Amino acid sequence: MTPTDPAATTGDTVLEVEDLTVQFPTDEGLVEAVRGVSYELRRGEVLGIVGESGSGKSVTSLAVMGLLPKTARVSGSVRFNGTELLESGDKELSRVRGRGISMVFQDPMTSLNPVYTIGDQIAETILVHNDITKQAARKQAVELLETVHIPNPEQRAKAYPHELSGGMRQRVVIAIAMANQPDVIIADEPTTALDVTVQAQILEALRTAQKETGAAMILITHDLGVIAGQADRVMVMYAGKPVEKGTADEVFYTPRMPYTLGLLGSLPRLDIKTDRLTPIAGSPPSVINMPPGCPFSPRCPLAEDICDQEEPPLEPGSNPEHLAACHFSYRVEGHEPTDLFRPVADDPLPAGATEGEVRE
Amino acid sequence: MPDNINSDVAPVPTKPSGPEKRTRVEREFTVAERSQAQLVIRRFLQHKLAVGSLVVLVLIVLLAFVGGWLWKYDVSELTGDHSQPPSWDHPFGTDAIGHDSFAQVLRGTQISIGIAVLVALFATIVGTIWGAVAGFYRGWVDTILMRIADLVLTLPLLAVAAVLAHNTQGAWWLIAIVIAGLYWAYVSRVARGVVLSLREKEFIEAARALGATDSRIIFRHLVPNALGSVIVNATILVAIAILIETSLSFLGFGVQPPDTSLGLLVSQNQTAVSTRPWLFYFPGLFIILIALTINFIGDGLRDAFDPQQTKVRA
């Protein structure tokens, strides 16, 4: 573990991200994938990051891990146990990756090496950061496989990745992620490629991994259901920025941002019979050459002129822990999705569109 | 890993609407209207080497076809200047009996390019349809068609071309057909590969669900979508054809005097390399220039058609 001055870390915060921005220069213009993300991750908690494609939720965690391509322009601050990661060299970062922070990706095949047995791969991870014998590492590897509920771990350790099912592979990745008792596990859409019955197993394995290691977890997903069941605190992202932050209960039961409310209203529910969904009109914006103002305003039923001029900051209301980025968050509080959004079927391309342009 | 990033960055390059008078709703994000072809052209234009090559090639073609027509000397004209080195009057010099080498090179370029284009056209059309049909129907149709193509591929190209071309009396278009007759099989393999992957796409299934006939699916959906790879391939084929024609003419099986081609010129003047080098090097230079520029253009086209091109660039 990185030796740090305990006084430097505020309380129990393991990971502190401040005003993180990520930009990619492209032929089409500047892609502002992340536009100022700040959060604190406390020891042992699960932070859920939810957002649609293009919201920057994955890029945020890649930036934290220092895994973005060289073309990316990253600014802001990422402090892990008090150490600034964005200024650290490759050597330093490698030590943090795997040992301090580990990651679980959507596709387990990308993180597993097809030519080594899974037992060897887990043992390898342990050996890199620990001074123990190969034998001991292998033994630990089998134990880890057992922890993530892989049947016959002894035998499975000798299997190659392609001999396992998708769910099994993801468990192996989780085993690798917890191998060095990290402080933070970042799980990026860990169950998106899996069937629901397998998803339930994997979420349980993740929970076990998190409990066993005492790590804090960042769970990135587009699935509000998964977030509801797993996360202690939730951050909703839209167009590269957090637009709402709070405990799971606060965000789900008393959202203060129209986007969050709209998402909840557009979700068909398993537990309740809904007659009509309330979609959010339009599509998420492109993050290339963003205009000023609130990125949600073109789709927002509450938008007024100010929304196009000023991007609202992420601010608390009556509850200091529950933040939202909306000029009119007081008008959202306590409302049902149907109060704000219309249950229409159209995808109305906004009126007054100049000819020769399609609304995206 | 790059996948992860790309998936989170908007897939379609978009531009905001005009920055001036934006009303509330108008702030939505828009895409300028661009057809697939326009996108391809745009990407091609970003490939500097390919664009430069295209300019050079166009200049060569103009020079050969327009310049050859305007030039004061005719190919077969005997100018009375013997074995002159390059000068203002004879930019590429003259040969021993007084032919103007510039006129000859221009004529040779005309013939060589004519053969190459004809080969590319013929081989591409036959090969594409052949491969598309094989790839679309699969099964025994595929087996029969592709075994025939394989058979053609096993023929030693130069030997067959030499034997056949012997009977062509040097007519350039017959030579082109002989070369194409051997090269369409390559194209058919490429086309089949592309069609095999395309036919699994949902829009092909959609067409079938709508009740489209096989020929409609092939000609309306498969062939146009395979066109990108086919065009790239055709460019390369032009370069190959130029070189094949050169080889044949060099060996004496190609274009026959009094007509001429770049290959024939090189062949006729190989003995003059040390004494009158201009006779050998100018046609040689043209062969290299044409083959090289076409290859670069092919590279540029391949990049332009490649959908992966939306990747983030520094």
Place this chain on the structure above:
Amino acid sequence: MTETALDVESTTSRTPVLSARDIVKHFPVHGGGILRRRIGDVHAVCGVSFDLYPNETLGLVGESGCGKSTTARVVLNLQPATAGEVSFEGQNLNTLGRKEMRRLRRSMQIVFQDPYASLDPRIPVNEIVAEPLRIHGLYENGGKERVRELLATVGLRPEHGNRFPHEFSGGQRQRIGVARALALEPKVLVLDEPVSALDVSIQAGVLNLLQDLQSELGLSYLFVSHDLSVVRHVADRIAVMYLGRIVELAPAEELFERPAHPYTQALISAIPVPDPRKERTRQRIVITGDVPSPANPPSGCRFRTRCPKFANELSEGERKLCIDEVPELVDRGQGHPSACHYAETAQLL
């Protein structure tokens, strides 16, 4: 297969618009080497039967590899069935010639999952929607107007018809796919995961559109999806599939209130709901392992290898039945048919 099961459904005495009886679809598995001998079969669909009634939505749900998409394609005769019979308004599809089949396609259309792959990228949207009309020789008769009308129907601006698919967002493309499917005024629409590729905020609009179209045009939907929440929202009746077989078939509300098959129960309890308090207190039936390979399915009941009831509740003697005998899809006193020898309703929500 089970006449009894179907009788229960047809008590309403309506005539089905589409019927499937004992559909079987096997895909050959070839070995390596030059001869590529057939070494086995993937049993994608094994004896699936259902009826689709006018103006109804039948949901077909299951996890990947359960054969739901294959069933949809066999029903449309896009893939020939290995065995079984599909009939549309009493007409047996298996006996139709190519020409007749092509004509019948006007009545049965499909919307695909991937709005990016299902539209030909080289053809402008107007032409994509016009294509069915052209194929069936209907374009000459005011086809242009009809295309504009269709685009408006699905909530798009007709003026944008001369654009190419890549210029539209995922949700808009899916609407284009719907417009194309509607062009021939079909009676049955097979929807193959129509919203799973779309972002949540966009899904809702497409689902609402599909609902509106159904009530306006009197369409029948075969709605194929892996997402039980979406299916609950749209379907009147739901068939749950597992490894090529229907394991339970019930009216939507009944399926969620009184699921009888252990697999359905596991499926319902595995799906997270966007409600933190409910999630925390929910009783979960977590099933172990993965779906077995359809190339070598278990004998008897195909779910038994993962079945919590089989593993925890049944005695050795009772298990024998699960291993030896394929459970039929019949009502065993739960009010709707299910394919479990020991079916028992549970309350999960």
